[in-house]
Structure formats: structure tokens, C-alpha cells
Amino acid sequence: MTTATEVLSPADARTRPQPSTRGWIARIGVMILLAAIVLWRVATIEPFWADRFALAAIYGIIGLSLNVVLGYTGQVSLGHHAFVGLSAFLSAFFVTEKGQSFWIGLLLATLAGALSAGLLGLVALRIRGLYLSLITLTYGFVAVNSIFDIPALTRGGAGMPAPRPSGFATEHKFALLCFLFLGLVLWIDWRMMKTKVGRAVLAVKQSEAVAASYAVSVTGYKVLGFMVSGAFAGLAGSLFAHRATTVVSADFSFREALIWVLMVVVGGLGNRTGVVIASMFFALFPFLVGLVNPLEHFVIDTMGKDPEELTLVIGPALALLTIILYPGGVGEQISPITRWFRGEKFSLHPDGHKPKGKPHRAAAVLRHLVRRGR
Amino acid sequence: MRSAIVTGIVAALIGLVLVLGGGAENGPNPFVTLGVLNGAIYGLVALGLVLVYKGTRVFNFAQGEFGTLAAFFLFFSIDSEYGGLPYPVGIAIALTGVLLIGLAMERVIIRPLINAPRVTVLVTTIAMALFLVGVEILAFKAEPRSLSPMIQAIDQAGDVNTIQIFDLAVEPQRLIGLGVLAAFGVLLAFFFSRTDLGLAVLATSQDSFATRVVGIGVERMSRFIWATAALLGAVAGILYVPLTGALTPAVMTQNILIPAFTGAVLGGMTSLPGAFVGGVVIGFVQAVSLWAAGAWRVGGRAIQEIVPGSEQLAILVVLLVVLLARPQGLLGRET
Numbered sequence: 001m002t003t004a005t006e007v008l009s010p011a012d013a014r015t016r017p018q019p020s021t022r023g024w025i026a027r028i029g030v031m032i033l034l035a036a037i038v039l040w041r042v043a044t045i046e047p048f049w050a051d052r053f054a055l056a057a058i059y060g061i062i063g064l065s066l067n068v069v070l071g072y073t074g075q076v077s078l079g080h081h082a083f084v085g086l087s088a089f090l091s092a093f094f095v096t097e098k099g100q101s102f103w104i105g106l107l108l109a110t111l112a113g114a115l116s117a118g119l120l121g122l123v124a125l126r127i128r129g130l131y132l133s134l135i136t137l138t139y140g141f142v143a144v145n146s147i148f149d150i151p152a153l154t155r156g157g158a159g160m161p162a163p164r165p166s167g168f169a170t171e172h173k174f175a176l177l178c179f180l181f182l183g184l185v186l187w188i189d190w191r192m193m194k195t196k197v198g199r200a201v202l203a204v205k206q207s208e209a210v211a212a213s214y215a216v217s218v219t220g221y222k223v224l225g226f227m228v229s230g231a232f233a234g235l236a237g238s239l240f241a242h243r244a245t246t247v248v249s250a251d252f253s254f255r256e257a258l259i260w261v262l263m264v265v266v267g268g269l270g271n272r273t274g275v276v277i278a279s280m281f282f283a284l285f286p287f288l289v290g291l292v293n294p295l296e297h298f299v300i301d302t303m304g305k306d307p308e309e310l311t312l313v314i315g316p317a318l319a320l321l322t323i324i325l326y327p328g329g330v331g332e333q334i335s336p337i338t339r340w341f342r343g344e345k346f347s348l349h350p351d352g353h354k355p356k357g358k359p360h361r362a363a364a365v366l367r368h369l370v371r372r373g374r
Numbered sequence: 375m376r377s378a379i380v381t382g383i384v385a386a387l388i389g390l391v392l393v394l395g396g397g398a399e400n401g402p403n404p405f406v407t408l409g410v411l412n413g414a415i416y417g418l419v420a421l422g423l424v425l426v427y428k429g430t431r432v433f434n435f436a437q438g439e440f441g442t443l444a445a446f447f448l449f450f451s452i453d454s455e456y457g458g459l460p461y462p463v464g465i466a467i468a469l470t471g472v473l474l475i476g477l478a479m480e481r482v483i484i485r486p487l488i489n490a491p492r493v494t495v496l497v498t499t500i501a502m503a504l505f506l507v508g509v510e511i512l513a514f515k516a517e518p519r520s521l522s523p524m525i526q527a528i529d530q531a532g533d534v535n536t537i538q539i540f541d542l543a544v545e546p547q548r549l550i551g552l553g554v555l556a557a558f559g560v561l562l563a564f565f566f567s568r569t570d571l572g573l574a575v576l577a578t579s580q581d582s583f584a585t586r587v588v589g590i591g592v593e594r595m596s597r598f599i600w601a602t603a604a605l606l607g608a609v610a611g612i613l614y615v616p617l618t619g620a621l622t623p624a625v626m627t628q629n630i631l632i633p634a635f636t637g638a639v640l641g642g643m644t645s646l647p648g649a650f651v652g653g654v655v656i657g658f659v660q661a662v663s664l665w666a667a668g669a670w671r672v673g674g675r676a677i678q679e680i681v682p683g684s685e686q687l688a689i690l691v692v693l694l695v696v697l698l699a700r701p702q703g704l705l706g707r708e709t
């Protein structure tokens with residue numbers, strides 16, 4: 001049956017030469033090897049870094065959550081600190097105050113995230129334009145100043161305890177759990193974009209009028225996108241809570257929401273792999289500075305700064321550079337590798353593949369000069 | 375029709391302030407007067423937001439940080455430990471500095487994106503705001519400083535030098551804020567309806583290609599918009615920060631930007647008089663909600679003990695109601 005949202009596969013996918021069986025084995029082998037190295041490192045590294053890796057995986061989920069809004073629906077959410085934070089508090093609340101298991105808390109937190117994002121989305125879509133950014137911004141403002149201060153839910157400033165599940169109490173096991181959930185979110189994201197829902201969401205982003213004329217529900221798919229994003233954020237919030245084992249509202253500030261938006265931009269809008277890599281970089285950056293001895297010395301002793309403060313300058317600067325010069329972000333830069341994994345030949349400049357956005361200013365000037373010289 | 379709405383709202387506001395503000399001892403009087411004066415600052419920032427929105431159709435999330443930067447420039451110019459300059463010179467330095475930063479940002483960041491999708495430009499303003507906050511934290515540390523107001527509220531003899539309005543001592547700074555807002559509102563309204571440059575800016579926002587065809591430089595318009603927006607933000611910062619008592623990085627973004635956005639939406643994102651009225655209404659609503667949360671009781675406890683942050687909740691409620699009931703705002707046109 002042909003439905004409105006069914007899109008034929010692009011011509012190059014059908015005519016493109018496919019790798020041989022050995023080629024596929026090589027690709028799958030490298031992929032498994034990469035995953036094994038990551039999991040092995042997480043399982044054997046010292047507890048301090050295992051804990052940081054858990055945070056990196058959670059940032060990866062948050063990045064994917066924002067990627068759904070920014071990259072797929074083409075809207076902006078500035079209230080993700082509220083979605084993540086509220087779900088963190090809810091998860092801790094259900095586990096500590098109501099005596100539920102971790103898994104129930106996780107499920108309820110995920111549902112709460114989906115529900116709040118969907119409701120805000122419904123209001124925002126009443127008017128054309130990027131009003132979701134304003135509504136989520138204000139919602140985040142309310143969450144920080146009001147909801148996170150409700151004594152019954154958050155125990156005020158002292159924080160709400162959030163014990164880890166018994167099977168995943170150590171840093172290593174919890175980090176592995178976070179990576180498993182990151183894998184799950186990646187898989188859901190991938191499958192969603194391969195099916196009718198994903199095609200419809202992208203069609204709505206491209207042109208609402210055309211999508212609507214093909215009987216694709218514009219509002220419906222946008223709200224669905226927001227709800228998926230909220231669900232991912234809720235899941236991340238629950239993991240965040242039980243990683244820290246105490247939830248305090250100071251962890252979820254407006255600044256966090258902005259950093260999260262920017263890390264998705266740096267990763268490349270709509271590019272799953274790039275977003276996860278950039279998110280992990282943003283999560284680990286303050287600790288990576290500590291790894292490089294001369295750098296740490298320079299930042300802490302010579303400049304007298306906290307590496308975490310440095311993230312606030314480096315992050316936006318990276319994002320601005322990405323937007324102006326490399327609109328494809330990390331995802332665009334690593335595309336030769338990801339395209340090889342998808343079954344194409346390894347090539348730095350694949351046929352018919354042009355970089356997104358405007359060419360580099362310097363490159364344009366050069367080309368102009370060369371043409372005049374001829 | 376529109377002027378009737380404006381007149382109606384202003385009259386209703388003045389009436390409410392008179393009735394509530396002059397009322398009994400435990401009435402909401404001090405809250406309301408202060409709220410309306412706070413609303414003037416919201417209106418000033420909202421004017422800048424509406425200006426950029428009219429020109430580029432994008433919400434400018436960096437508008438608040440122009441104000442914080444201006445306050446920092448002013449602080450370092452007049453503080454005896456650093457500049458030790460007289461106050462008016464400090465103001466001039468602050469305005470010039472922020473104007474230059476606004477121009478530089480327009481040239482380096484906004485100009486290359488002149489044909490980019492709106493989401494991209496929106497995210498860019500977010501990155502600009504966070505970048506400025508990051509630079510402020512790196513350069514000035516996150517410690518609070520105190521910036522003195524234009525006219526000292528305490529004179530040499532130690533007496534409080536304030537003006538009495540409805541049994542309420544008001545700092546002169548707040549009244550200056552209201553005056554400046556009114557002046558800017560009239561000036562900009564005149565500019566957009568009567569001058570060639572104003573009309574050209576509006577034309578650019580509607581169709582930049584067609585504007586180019588008739589010989590108007592889109593770049594010049596963009597430069598003009600961002601310079602004016604930076605200036606408006608700087609004025610708001612200079613007026614507001616002395617009232618809060620603490621100058622910290624991101625202070626304007628945290629305290630003013632969100633109420634100002636709500637005010638701008640309430641007024642209709644494209645209407646300059648709307649931004650003026652919307653900002654003041656938001657200040658009023660916040661004041662009433664603050665009073666109500668303390669005065670009204672549910673089950674023997676004041677509302678603020680059960681759910682804190684009534685001021686912020688009021689803003690969300692206003693925003694949701696406006697978007698649900700009248701998405702084009704009080705004075706905006708359907709887009």
C-alpha cells in the first residue's frame with residue numbers, strides 16, 4: 001500500500017555499488033571492535049573516570065533529545081534543563097519517598113518528560129514561528145525558580161536522595177547502564193527516522209505547506225517530535241539523578257540548557273553520530289583539560305581560572321565557528337567514516353557530495369582569483 | 375482601533391494603580407507601584423527585542439547581555455579603584471563600548487548569516503549571549519559588585535533621598551527609567567512610521583530580496599538594527615543594575631530577559647507600542663501575583679509557602695494565555 005508519507009529510496013541508493021560480503025564483514029567487524037573498546041575501557045578504567053563516562057553517556061542522550069527538536073522538527077527548545085531536572089526530581093521522589101524501584105522511577109520520569117514537552121509544544125504551535133523557544137525558556141525559568149523549590153518534591157536546598165539500583169551500584173556498572181541506554185536511544189532514533197514518522201517529520205520541516213497537501217498532519221508530527229525529545233530528556237534526567245545519588249536544583253540551570261543547544265549545533269543538526277560525539281566532548285571537556293599537563297598548568301595557575309568556566313567561552317565560540325564556517329558540524333567532518341560504515345566506498349569527497357552551506361570565504365576568494373587569472 | 379486599545383490599556387493601568395496603589399495599609403499598594411516601575415525596564419528590553427524581530431524575524435537572546443556588559447563598563451569607569459571617572463562620562467563609555475560590541479558582532483557573526491534559516495540565526499544569538507556570559511565570568515569572576523545609581527538614593531547627611539508616591543519611597547532611578555522608556559517608545563514609533571530609514575528597515579524585514587531590487591542595502595539595515603538594539607539593551611542595563619544591588623555576570627539575562635520576552639509577546643511581537651505596554655503590564659502582573667501569594671491563604675498556609683516563585687509562575691501563565699487566546703498579541707497583526 002502506498003501511503004502519503006512513503007518516499008521512494010533515492011536513486012543513488014539503488015544504483016550505488018554495494019560492498020561485497022567481505023566488505024560488510026570488515027565494516028561490521030570494525031564497528032563491533034569500536035563498541036568493544038569503548039565498553040572495555042568503561043568497565044576497566046578507574047572509578048573517577050567511569051563516573052565521568054556515565055555523565056558523557058547521559059550528555060549523549062540529552063544531545064540526541066535536543067537533536068530531535070533542533071535537527072528533525074526545526075524548532076528550538078531552551079527549557080531542556082527543566083525537562084531533565086523535573087524528571088530527575090520525579091525519579092528520585094518516587095524511589096525515595098514512595099519506595100518504588102529504580103525502573104518504575106525511570107519509566108515515570110520518561111513519561112513525565114514526554115507529557116510536559118508535548119503540552120508545551122501544543123501551545124507553541126498555535127502561532128507560526130519559533131515560539132517553542134520562548135515557551136520552553138519561560139517554562140525553564142518557572143522550573144528553576146518555582147518547581148525546583150517546592151519542598152515536598154525536592155526537599156528544598158538539601159537535595160533529594162536518589163539511590164542507585166542494587167545491581168548497578170558501582171561506578172563501573174552504572175556507567176555501563178548509561179551506555180546501554182545511550183545505545184537504546186540511538187537505536188530508537190535510528191529506527192524512528194527510517195520509518196513513516198521520521199519521513200513525515202522531515203517533510204514537515206522542509207515545507208509545512210507541501211507536507212500538509214500530502215495529508216501529513218503538521219501539528220501532529222511536530223508534537224510527536226517534541227514528545228520523543230521530552231521522553232529522551234526524561235530518561236536522561238532519571239539517569240542523571242541516580243548517577244549523582246543526590247539531586248540538587250543547582251545542577252539544572254538555564255546555562256546548562258544553552259550549552260546543550262550549542263553542543264547539538266557543534267555536533268551537526270540532525271546528525272546522530274556527530275551529536276553524540278560533540279555532547280560527550282562537552283561533558284568531558286572540563287576534565288580533559290586536567291589530562292593535558294601543560295594545559296592544566298596554564299589554565300589554573302597562569303590564568304587563575306576554573307576549567308569549568310572555560311567551557312562557557314569555548315563552547316559558544318565553537319558553536320559560532322561551526323555555524324559560520326562549518327554548518328555541518330562534527331557530523332560533516334566525520335562523514336567519510338560514517339558513510340563507509342553505511343556501505344559506501346571510503347572517500348574524502350564522494351561523488352555528488354557537496355558540503356552543506358556556503359563555501360568557505362577564503363575558498364571563494366581563491367576560486368574567484370583563479371577564474372580571473374584564466 | 376489600535377490607538378483605542380492603547381488608550382484603553384493605559385487608562386486601565388493608571389486606574390488600577392490609583393485604586394490598588396492608594397489603598398489600605400495591607401493592600402497591594404507598594405507592590406503595584408514598584409511593579410509598574412520595574413515593568414518600565416522590561417519594556418525597554420522588550421523594545422530592543424521587538425526591534426530585532428521586526429528587522430530580522432528572530433528572537434534576540436543576546437539582548438539582556440548587552441545590558442550586563444554596559445553595567446560592567448559603567449562600573450569599571452566610575453569605580454574609584456579602577457577608572458574613577460564622573461558618572462556621565464562612565465555612561466558615555468558604557469554606551470559607546472556596547473555600541474561597538476554590537477556593531478562588531480553584527481559584522482562578524484550576523485552578517486555572514488544574512489541568508490541563513492531563522493533557526494540558525496536564533497541559535498547564533500543564543501551562542502552570542504552565552505559567549506558574552508562566559509567572557510564576563512572569565513574576566514570579572516562571578517562575585518557580586520555594587521553599582522551606584524545615577525542619583526544617589528542616600529545623600530551626604532545619610533538621609534534617604536527618595537520621592538514619595540502613594541506613601542511609598544521610590545528611588546529616582548526608577549522614575550528616570552519610566553521617562554527613558556516613554557521617550558524611546560515615542561522616538562522609535564516616529565522613526566518607523568515617518569522616516570525613510572525606518573520604512574527601509576521594515577521593508578527589509580518583509581522581503582530582503584525585493585528590498586535589494588529597489589536599491590536598499592540590506593547590510594546597512596542589519597547594521598542599523600543591531601546597533602540600535604545594543605544601545606537599547608545598554609540603556610536598560612545602566613538603569614536596572616543599580617536597582618538590584620548586585621552586578622554579577624548574566625544578571626540581565628537571568629532577571630530581565632524572560633519577563634521582557636513575555637512583555638513583547640503580550641504586546642504583539644512586531645509592535646513597538648505593544649512592547650512598551652506589554653512590559654509595563656508584566657511588571658504589574660508580577661507585582662499583583664507577589665502580593666497575592668503572600669496575602670492569600672490555602673488551608674492556613676500562604677500560597678508562597680506551598681508553591682514558591684509566584685512572580686515567575688505569573689509570567690508563564692500570561693505567556694500561555696496570550697498564545698492560546700490571542701497569539702498575535704494585544705497590538706500585533708496576524709502573521
